Amino acid sequence: MAFSVRFWGVRGSIACSGPATARYGGNTSSLEVRCGERLLLFDAGTGIRYLGKALNGGAPVDADIFFTHTHFDHVCGLPFFGPFFQPRNRFRLWAGHLGAGMTLKRVMSEFMMAPLFPVPPEVFRASMEYRDFTVGDTLKAGEASLRTVALNHPDGATGYRVDYGGKSLCYLTDNEHVPGAPDKKLLELIHGADLVIYDCMYTDEEYPAYVGWGHSTWQEGVRLCRAAGAKRLVVFHHDPEHDDDLLDGVARDVAKALPGSVVAREGLVLEL
Ligand SMILES: [Zn+2]
Numbered sequence: 001m002a003f004s005v006r007f008w009g010v011r012g013s014i015a016c017s018g019p020a021t022a023r024y025g026g027n028t029s030s031l032e033v034r035c036g037e038r039l040l041l042f043d044a045g046t047g048i049r050y051l052g053k054a055l056n057g058g059a060p061v062d063a064d065i066f067f068t069h070t071h072f073d074h075v076c077g078l079p080f081f082g083p084f085f086q087p088r089n090r091f092r093l094w095a096g097h098l099g100a101g102m103t104l105k106r107v108m109s110e111f112m113m114a115p116l117f118p119v120p121p122e123v124f125r126a127s128m129e130y131r132d133f134t135v136g137d138t139l140k141a142g143e144a145s146l147r148t149v150a151l152n153h154p155d156g157a158t159g160y161r162v163d164y165g166g167k168s169l170c171y172l173t174d175n176e177h178v179p180g181a182p183d184k185k186l187l188e189l190i191h192g193a194d195l196v197i198y199d200c201m202y203t204d205e206e207y208p209a210y211v212g213w214g215h216s217t218w219q220e221g222v223r224l225c226r227a228a229g230a231k232r233l234v235v236f237h238h239d240p241e242h243d244d245d246l247l248d249g250v251a252r253d254v255a256k257a258l259p260g261s262v263v264a265r266e267g268l269v270l271e272l
């Protein structure tokens with residue numbers, strides 16, 4: 001059965017529109033993963049609004065939404081996701097980075113609250129199930145199995161490895177590396193993976209100015225993939241300051257460094 005990923009939002013930190021980012025896209029993190037009939041969504045940045053438009057009008061939607069974490073750029077599209085407003089749809093929302101005493105439901109309620117937002121999550125008409133888990137747990141979505149790992153990011157974040165039909169995709173954002181000391185847990189998670197979507201906010205040259213900000217570089221993504229025998233890197237979570245011309249350069253360099261690797265752009269579909 002088909003296993004694919006479509007990118008609806010590839011930008012980090014804040015959406016950025018305009019001609020300089022038009023080709024790769026300015027929407028924040030949103031992925032659509034298909035495992036046969038099963039629909040798995042990852043993060044709910046501004047890109048998810050467009051995914052919602054594509055899903056609306058089709059068959060009833062039954063999907064799992066897995067959050068890396070709940071920083072604003074990864075959740076701000078949620079209230080604008082059309083399928084949440086149709087009673088025939090069902091969603092399970094998953095988060096594993098929140099510590100004791102905090103739940104995904106509460107984060108949602110506090111983010112959709114006056115005077116920050118005009119309506120609460122109770123406006124959604126779809127069936128919404130909030131599922132908190134502990135990072136490190138292995139989750140199931142139909143025939144797909146998802147291993148999870150803690151990422152190095154302020155307030156925590158969860159990385160995922162999806163295994164389905166003998167193929168595997170990893171989604172690791174937002175994550176800061178320690179130069180010269182590859183994260184053993186990450187290497188183990190991405191071992192032999194077919195596709196690794198990684199936080200490549202900066203270049204190695206830029207990184208020293210952003211130590212502690214919680215992000216990594218495309219060169220570190222290449223080093224991790226090589227060390228773990230992962231096949232292809234997808235450069236993801238682009239800095240809003242990185243325009244299309246700069247990303248064209250990264251695309252050339254990453255394809256040379258690890259053949260088959262690409263820079264994520266809105267609308268890109270990769271089959272596993
Ligand atoms: Zn982010």
Ligand SMILES: [Zn+2]
Pocket residue numbers: 069071153174214
């Ligand atoms: Zn973040």
